[in-house]
Amino acid sequence: MSAPVRFVDGSAPVDLVLANDAAVASIAADLGGVASIGLLFPKWTDGRAYSQARLLRTRHRFAGEIRATGDVIADMMPMLVRCGFDAVQLRADQSQAVAERALAFFPQGHYQGDVHEPLPRFARRTEVGA
Amino acid sequence: MNLASASPRISARPGYDQSANAVSSIASAIVASSRPFLPDANSAATTLPADVPTTRSGTSPFSSSAWMTPMWAKPRAAPPPSARPIRGRRGGAGGGATIGGADAADATGATPPVVFGALEQPARPRAPSEPIAQAPARLRNTSRRAHGDRSSSSRALFLCRIRHTEVKKLWFVANWRVARVPLPSHERRRSPAHVILGQRSRHADASGFGMYRYDTFDRDFVHARARQFRDQLERHLAGELSADDFGHMRRQNGWYVQRHAPMARVAIPYGTLASEQLRTLARIARDFDRGYGHFTTRTNLQFNWIPLERAADVMDALAEVGMHGIQTCGNCIRNITADAFAGVAPDEVADPRPFCEIMRQWSSLHPEFAALPRKFKIAVNGALEDRAATGWYDVGLQLVRNDAGELGFEVRVGGGMGRTPMIGPVIREFLPWQQLLAYLEAVLRVYNEYGRRDNIWKARIKIIVKAFGAEFTRNVEDEFAAILRDDGDGLAPLITEEELARVSAHFGTPPGVREEPEPALDAQIDTAPAYRRWLERNVHAHRLSGRRAVTLSLKRAGQAPGDATDAQMDAAADLADRFSAGELRVTHQQNLVLPWVRAAELHALWLQARAVGFATPNIGLLTDMICCPGGDVCSLANARSIPVSAHIAERFADLDELHDIGDIAVNISGCINSCGHHHSGHIGVLGVDKDGKEWYQVSLGGADGSTLGGPAVPGRIIGPSFAADEVPDVVEALIDAYRAERSAPSERFIETVRRVGVEPFKAAADGVRRMTALHA
Numbered sequence: 001m002s003a004p005v006r007f008v009d010g011s012a013p014v015d016l017v018l019a020n021d022a023a024v025a026s027i028a029a030d031l032g033g034v035a036s037i038g039l040l041f042p043k044w045t046d047g048r049a050y051s052q053a054r055l056l057r058t059r060h061r062f063a064g065e066i067r068a069t070g071d072v073i074a075d076m077m078p079m080l081v082r083c084g085f086d087a088v089q090l091r092a093d094q095s096q097a098v099a100e101r102a103l104a105f106f107p108q109g110h111y112q113g114d115v116h117e118p119l120p121r122f123a124r125r126t127e128v129g130a
Numbered sequence: 131m132n133l134a135s136a137s138p139r140i141s142a143r144p145g146y147d148q149s150a151n152a153v154s155s156i157a158s159a160i161v162a163s164s165r166p167f168l169p170d171a172n173s174a175a176t177t178l179p180a181d182v183p184t185t186r187s188g189t190s191p192f193s194s195s196a197w198m199t200p201m202w203a204k205p206r207a208a209p210p211p212s213a214r215p216i217r218g219r220r221g222g223a224g225g226g227a228t229i230g231g232a233d234a235a236d237a238t239g240a241t242p243p244v245v246f247g248a249l250e251q252p253a254r255p256r257a258p259s260e261p262i263a264q265a266p267a268r269l270r271n272t273s274r275r276a277h278g279d280r281s282s283s284s285r286a287l288f289l290c291r292i293r294h295t296e297v298k299k300l301w302f303v304a305n306w307r308v309a310r311v312p313l314p315s316h317e318r319r320r321s322p323a324h325v326i327l328g329q330r331s332r333h334a335d336a337s338g339f340g341m342y343r344y345d346t347f348d349r350d351f352v353h354a355r356a357r358q359f360r361d362q363l364e365r366h367l368a369g370e371l372s373a374d375d376f377g378h379m380r381r382q383n384g385w386y387v388q389r390h391a392p393m394a395r396v397a398i399p400y401g402t403l404a405s406e407q408l409r410t411l412a413r414i415a416r417d418f419d420r421g422y423g424h425f426t427t428r429t430n431l432q433f434n435w436i437p438l439e440r441a442a443d444v445m446d447a448l449a450e451v452g453m454h455g456i457q458t459c460g461n462c463i464r465n466i467t468a469d470a471f472a473g474v475a476p477d478e479v480a481d482p483r484p485f486c487e488i489m490r491q492w493s494s495l496h497p498e499f500a501a502l503p504r505k506f507k508i509a510v511n512g513a514l515e516d517r518a519a520t521g522w523y524d525v526g527l528q529l530v531r532n533d534a535g536e537l538g539f540e541v542r543v544g545g546g547m548g549r550t551p552m553i554g555p556v557i558r559e560f561l562p563w564q565q566l567l568a569y570l571e572a573v574l575r576v577y578n579e580y581g582r583r584d585n586i587w588k589a590r591i592k593i594i595v596k597a598f599g600a601e602f603t604r605n606v607e608d609e610f611a612a613i614l615r616d617d618g619d620g621l622a623p624l625i626t627e628e629e630l631a632r633v634s635a636h637f638g639t640p641p642g643v644r645e646e647p648e649p650a651l652d653a654q655i656d657t658a659p660a661y662r663r664w665l666e667r668n669v670h671a672h673r674l675s676g677r678r679a680v681t682l683s684l685k686r687a688g689q690a691p692g693d694a695t696d697a698q699m700d701a702a703a704d705l706a707d708r709f710s711a712g713e714l715r716v717t718h719q720q721n722l723v724l725p726w727v728r729a730a731e732l733h734a735l736w737l738q739a740r741a742v743g744f745a746t747p748n749i750g751l752l753t754d755m756i757c758c759p760g761g762d763v764c765s766l767a768n769a770r771s772i773p774v775s776a777h778i779a780e781r782f783a784d785l786d787e788l789h790d791i792g793d794i795a796v797n798i799s800g801c802i803n804s805c806g807h808h809h810s811g812h813i814g815v816l817g818v819d820k821d822g823k824e825w826y827q828v829s830l831g832g833a834d835g836s837t838l839g840g841p842a843v844p845g846r847i848i849g850p851s852f853a854a855d856e857v858p859d860v861v862e863a864l865i866d867a868y869r870a871e872r873s874a875p876s877e878r879f880i881e882t883v884r885r886v887g888v889e890p891f892k893a894a895a896d897g898v899r900r901m902t903a904l905h906a
Contacts, residue, residue: 050499079500121347
């Protein structure tokens with residue numbers, strides 16, 4: 001699941017910012033020319049953007065950049081990456097080194113599928129009863 | 131009985147003749163075998179629960195009328211610096227761990243939130259008469275399991291009391307059982323697991339470990355989580371991670387900050403424990419805590435005195451035996467609960483544990499649902515009787531078979547306690563089991579998107595279920611359809627036959643456990659009344675002939691409900707090894723169950739259980755109270771629920787009287803967060819805070835959904851709150867009123883309340899008011 005993720009500062013703009021309470025389906029028809037979408041975490045404990053990102057990737061096959069903005073902390077990295085974010089604008093007090101380390105705690109992967117590994121563990125196991 | 135005489139007293143009271151319960155047991159026995167199971171109810175007065183030895187935890191139960199603080203609730207040493215109360219006041223408002231609520235008026239008692247029948251209650255498929263009508267469909271397939279003859283010895287299985295089961299249901303169960311129970315489809319031999327695992331046993335039902343055993347992935351996973359938590363803890367202790375940010379992380383690992391020290395909540399998935407796991411919990415209690423733990427209504431175990439600095443060490447110790455605190459707190463999918471008799475109950479449609487395990491894996495660190503508006507709880511029931519309180523959960527799943535005999539779930543969404551007690555409505559009558567995870571993802575995605583985040587009291591899913599009604603269901607169904615249609619290849623979220631078979635193979639019947647002839651009845655009967663009472667209350671029917679499930683009561687004089695010392699945990703683990711294939715269950719009534727006991731060894735078990743204080747014959751009786759830890763340790767609580775429960779238990783120490791009163795659920799919560807499930811108590815007691823003082827709201831007629839109490843419903847509050855020292859009097863007055871009003875000794879408390887209404891009870895309770903005497 002070590003998908004490449006880019007750490008960005010606020011200087012590079014995104015093509016589109018989707019409000020935290022907006023339905024992804026409302027922009028689905030307009031994704032054609034969009035290269036990057038910014039999703040917002042008003043608080044890092046507000047997880048709506050996880051669902052938005054996952055829907056953009058899984059249901060609408062959005063291939064451009066999805067950037068996490070707002071109250072984004074290093075410990076969110078595993079969830080962000082697994083839901084399809086590939087660009088992260090960390091909160092000012094957060095360390096990029098810690099964020100990168102946060103991605104390395106589960107080398108064996110996870111139980112359920114995500115945008116990089118669409119199959120849950122049980123469906124991708126090669127050896128039953130391991 | 132004269133209500134006016136209902137004054138506080140501790141001595142044994144007159145009024146019992148025959149135990150109501152014994153009468154019904156005899157009736158059941160006659161139905162099943164045409165000869166009585168138990169001798170006539172013992173009418174000799176027993177003034178004390180003789181089989182409850184002194185334990186080293188807790189104070190003397192009969193010492194005084196002063197409020198009693200359990201020993202464990204008193205810090206034996208100065209709390210560590212980190213253990214200062216985190217809030218300056220005792221009020222729970224604004225606390226972190228709360229259940230969603232509604233209008234404040236709901237909590238005042240001025241307007242009871244729900245009256246009987248007012249809440250829409252879709253008909254359950256398990257109405258008393260219905261299972262019999264459906265039985266033929268369920269029984270269409272025959273199994274290879276060699277079921278015994280129809281002799282009285284095989285029927286003797288049912289002589290043992292089935293908790294909360296009416297006579298007519300008992301009849302059904304008895305006949306259903308004898309008439310060959312079909313194996314669940316996933317246990318049939320032709321299923322893929324038995325191609326793979328066929329070498330273990332040719333007999334699907336006999337295979338399995340009895341419990342889920344971690345494989346290397348599972349083990350690596352919990353160790354990885356422990357490493358991640360240690361990293362977060364160390365950054366926090368080094369000042370690199372703020373208390374606020376770290377708070378959310380530690381909660382999702384089971385660490386709350388309590389009044390004196392952090393509380394560690396260890397997940398016990400679907401209440402299933404191996405003896406070695408329980409020994410590890412005992413060791414943690416001994417080495418890291420103050421020598422005890424508390425089993426909760428959500429079948430978890432809580433430690434109250436572990437310094438945060440040692441938290442990571444505890445997580446490592448837990449990981450060694452495949453345990454963890456993942457998602458036992460915080461706004462995420464919590465530990466999943468199930469019927470404590472899953473896999474052993476004779477009235478089971480299908481074993482819920484494989485589905486619970488599949489959901490445990492699916493919900494563990496699900497990236498999309500790591501930051502929900504509020505906590506999210508799932509309960510699963512596989513039996514005809516709802517023993518998992520599914521109506522009270524964010525999602526309640528009931529295993530059912532459709533007309534074609536296929537297995538699936540009836541799905542309830544939006545139940546919950548707290549300020550707005552609600553019974554979750556059925557939003558899907560039949561969900562094929564293969565689609566379970568996809569459907570749950572749809573429910574959670576709708577909740578994640580629409581759940582309220584502006585008000586913690588309105589953030590649970592029940593609020594949007596109630597607000598949106600049919601539109602909520604439509605949203606979920608639309609999302610569900612889109613998942614199946616548009617996401618991935620459309621197969622990913624489906625549970626495969628192979629996976630269900632693989633997980634199911636972990637359960638089944640443990641090695642060494644097999645059906646055997648029922649022992650002769652006479653050999654089982656010890657002359658001691660305590661033993662007969664224990665058989666009557668604590669021993670439960672089993673799907674295998676010659677086997678029983680046995681409840682070890684954690685409700686005994688001098689100890690808080692649900693508490694167990696390290697020595698008691700070790701003793702319970704020893705009993706499990708000796709009598710129950712090394713397996714235990716935790717019930718949502720805060721007791722332990724040994725699920726695989728040989729009927730021939732019941733007496734031997736009783737002797738040993740009694741020696742270590744687990745044999746109080748009070749399961750389902752008044753002293754089998756549900757109670758949260760309360761204000762002694764919990765920083766959210768308004769009131770100290772443990773002393774209240776202790777005082778009530780003290781009033782009803784007489785076993786004859788307890789048995790005469792019969793089945794009743796007294797549930798006590800220290801605050802509106804409802805950890806003590808007061809809403810579902812036949813008598814519910816809720817601690818409330820008024821002007822900085824402890825008051826107690828009493829409600830009547832709640833039900834958790836089990837057969838005994840009828841459909842799940844919140845209780846009705848009976849008038850203004852009572853003062854703390856009035857509560858035992860109130861309970862006593864309510865019981866006296868019940869005995870005066872009941873139409874027959876066999877009419878249970880809840881049935882009398884339903885029949886005559888709350889008014890006579892309200893009047894009786896008002897009659898013992900002193901400090902809170904009504905002015906109007």
